[in-house]
Each structure stands twice: as C-alpha cells, then as structure tokens.
Amino acid sequence: MGKTMKTLLLAIVAAVPVVLAACTGSATDQTKIRIGEVTRSIFYAPQYVAISQGFFKEEGLTVELSTTAGGDKTMTALLSGAIDVALVGSETSIYVNQQGSDDPVINFAQVTQSDGTFLVSRKKLDKFDWSMLKGSTFLGQRKGGMPQMAGEFTLKKKGIDPQKDLKLIQNVDFANIPAAFSSGTGDYVQMFEPQATLIEKEGKGFVVASFGVESGQLPYTVFMSKKSFIERNPKTIQKFTNAVYKAQRWVAAKPVDEITDALTPFFADTDKEIVKAVVKRYKEQQSFASDPIVDEKEWNNLQDVMQTAGELSQRADYKKLVDNTFAQRAIEAVGK
Template structure:
C-alpha cells in the first residue's frame, strides 16, 4: 500500500468525518427536541406498519432524530402515556384528537398512516355458531385491543347501527397479537374487533364469521359513508407549536416510509419487519398484507372529508359529543405533510 493511497484515504476519511459531525451539529441546532418518545398501541399491526418501516430503515435517524418507541396493548393506553407525560407523540387513531378536544385537551394529528381503519369485527364460530345479526351480540363479551381504543370505537359504531348501546355488551381488552388469538380460540369472548394479521389467521381456519370489514376503501365507504382516516402521528397542540422542526422531521420520516411502502413488494416487507410480527407464519402474514395494502396512505395527507365522516360516526354512539362544538381544523394539519412531500417525491 503506497503513501499516496494512504494520504488520499486519510483526507477522504477526515472530510467524511467533518461532514458527518457538521450534519449532526446542524441537526442539533435546528431540531428543538432531537430525542422523541412515541407511544403506540399494537406496533405489530399493519395499522402501524409505516411507523415500523420508518424505524427499521433508519428514516428517523436520517432526519437527526433519536426515537424511542413504547408499545402498549391498545391505542387508548398509548394516549394515556402521552397525557401522563411519558410520551411526546402517539402513533394512534385519528378519532382520539376529536375526543380529546371535547375534553378540553387539544391534540393534533400531523401525518396520516392509514386511509381506512383496517379493523374487522368478527363473531366466534365456537361460542356463537348460530350467529345471524348484530342483535345476537346483546349481552355477549366482545374483545377489543384495549377499552377506548379504535377497535372499541368500531365495535360501538357497528352496535349503534343495529340499535345497541355500548352498555348492552361487555368489552374485554385482548391486545393485538397472540393474546387476541387465544381469547377467541379459547371461548373467552364471543366476538372481537381487531386487525391483521390476527384477523386473517382466524379466517384461514374458519374460526369466525365477519360482521363488518374496513380493510378496503370500498368496504370502509359502505360502512361509514365516506373516507375514514385511521392511524396518524398526533401530539398535543403545545408540543407542535413549541417543536415545529422536530414535528417536520417526524413527518418527513413517515412520508418517506409511506412512499417506500407504495413500491415495496411482499418480500421487501418481511425483510424489514421483526420476525415476531409474522406470528410464526410468513405466508399468512404476506397474504394479510395484500388485503390491507390499499388502506395505507400514499402520501400522509389527512382528507378534510374524512375528518367530517369521523365526527359523524363518533356522534352516533357518544352522546357527549352531540352537544360539543368541535373545531375539526384544530384536530389535524397537513402543513408538515406538504413540505415532506416536496422533499420526498
């Protein structure tokens, strides 16, 4: 190895290190909060796949962020973590922004992960072999990821359309993975509102009957009468106002993940997600992914009409919302998504 080569190598290394450290300093100067904690309820679900992609492919790091993700049994638990101060941001369902505004605690969604809920409500063939209609669920036990979560909201809406109230059934938190499968298969619950890959695993063995399905845009429109924003990243209004550059960096990473997912094939997905997400069946996991792929947002934009559809749906079973003056413009913003899409075409 000659001296000329060593000299060139040394110069190249110095330039690289200078560039790296300069970049880190710039990030540190522009990001108000480089370390961000995100709470999520059921990270293994396709509902939150964009979050996992952004994390696993290093997109948060590329934006200068150190992100710590804490996984909870359901979206309601993740929301509690943020309200309690143990998380800065939540990867969770859009409807929480409406409910929290009604309680005088304004939070804002700033990037959309899913444009359809992907939630499926099922009846157990084991405990309800003669199930015919939603009316048959009166007095029964219904599993949800966690009480107060988006799965609970979906179940409430389906019940309301059939003339039943939430109090007419018993809701049981079963999580979003093996616990949900076990609860259904053991007969602990009579019905369940949950998401893929759990749903496809139960369907594959003919263990359930589908009551309502929101994995496609068409089915979602049929049930709710319009677009229905699902998973988002949301945070308190105060956090976003105080940390606009940090919020932009989070949005950039998520939009980049959404763009990647639009082009990724099934084999790309299994290389990115942790092995535990596959629940021991890679082929089934990929089959489930193809069922929900359409539900993923292509660019992170939260549709104006979707916010109105959500409020209308919530008002069907939450009487407290009926008399509230909800300012939907405060529940979401697309300002950060617009900039992120300019950066990642």
C-alpha cells in the first residue's frame, strides 16, 4: 500500500466536502442514505440507473450521492461517518483490515466484476502484441491502487516486468493522466473511460487491449459499509441491495441506447455519443456484475493481483470482510 493511502486511512477526518448530491426525491416515509463514490464514472452504470429509474425510491430510500475523489478519501469519509456507504474498490477494505480496525469494512454488494482500464497506444497498430511494450515508456496509474495492480498483474502474465522492461511513470495524478498523454508523455497509457474513447476520437491514441479482460473477474468495485452501520441498519442495507440488484437486472436487459439515456443526467458535460460508446464497450466485455454477490473465487483473484503487486502482506479472510446475506435475499425477493 502506498504511503498516501496509509497516512490518510490513519488520519480520519470528521467530514468530507460534498461535491455533488443526487436525490430521487423525498418523502416522509423514506430513509436517507449517503453514498460516497470513489469517482464519477460510466463504469458504475448500475448505481446511476438505480437512482434515475427510481429503484432506490421504490425501496423507500432517498439517496444523497457525493463524489469523494480517490480510494483513500472515500475510505476516510466512510470510517469517519461522513457517508454511510462507499462505492470503491474492495482492496480498500483489505487495507483497513491490515491496519487492525475494530470495526471492519464489509463488502455487501458488488457493482463491477473486472478492471475498467484499457491499454492505449500512441501509434495506430495493425496488429498488437504485448511484447511491443518492452522498452517503451508506460504511463501508469497510482501505485497501490487497483488499476495499477491489475495492470502490473496483466503485464507480468504477458512476460513483462514493469520495473525492468518499461520506463514506468507513476507520478502523474489520476485526473491529469489523459492530459499528460495527449501532450506527449508515454508511448502507452493505462486509461479509464470515457478518456480512452475521447483520446481515440481526437486521433491522439488507440485502444489496443483491455486490462479488464486480461486480469480476469474480480470484485473491482463494491458497495461497502462499516460493520457497525450494517448491524444497526440491516433493513436499510437490504433495501439498498434490492435496489442495486433491480438496477443490475435492468442494465443486463436493456439496449445500449436506453442505458445511455438513463446515465446522461449524471454526465451532462460528456457528449452523449461518447457515453453510448463507453456503455457499449463495458457491456460487451461484461464489466458490470450481473448480481450483487461477491464471489469467493473472484475475491481470491483480487488478492492474487494484490500479492503480485507487492501490496498485500497477509491475505484477508473472505468470511470476515464479505457478507452476501443481503445479496442472496435480494435475488430471492426480486427474482432472477
């Protein structure tokens, strides 16, 4: 784990600024629940669908959504009580567990089941082979974060040592990676959507591979909360999970155009055709989880990725940090 993550997880703050609030409406019989998302991303389509299509409201919940900008800040907000539920990578719950928390963070509803980044080449390649990366300058993600770990895991699978075979750049802030690549930094870059599609549209780069496809299924982004909050509010967590599962079924059943329409209110500054292209790409590679269950095999794959990156000192107990009770009940209640 990087020093920044360790420091911020230990220095818990009392509040986190709310960047954006999104509510389904209010009613006297509704329960308010505060969600902190690690970033605003089309990758989290089921969450926005649960809001825009009224699934949270159906369950008697009013959602306040804030973007907490980074795994460390999101976890700090959760641990301090500034938010009730976090949408963030499962690795953050493992990091908290490694710190010896008396109130562990529990993963209870999975949203994405693969890495969401893509390998973008500066040059258009008629035929790509991973060996082409050797000797290149690679603009990567933050050390200790799930994107970088999934990236390194994939590179090593392909016979590439990130530290020896590449000029690896990791000192660029997440938000500045697309601009850095556009301005000439790196031969290749590991990039999220919609930036990857935007870069392609501008002719400044070309998507040549998917880290999500290559690194396999894992609980990449999950709704989680403190054990104490879940124990105090089991009915609220159940309603929340029911709404998430309804949204997952909706996303699985609906065409790309309809999903795009459901998401556009959350991406007002992004061209609708870009949103559509990203939804199509993520849906085709099955990035969205089909149900909220956090699978043990995927959990173990996550820890394999973390160990390969040297970010896991001891494997975390699946049964301690994952509670599928609410997901299983949601499937029973809503149907398959």
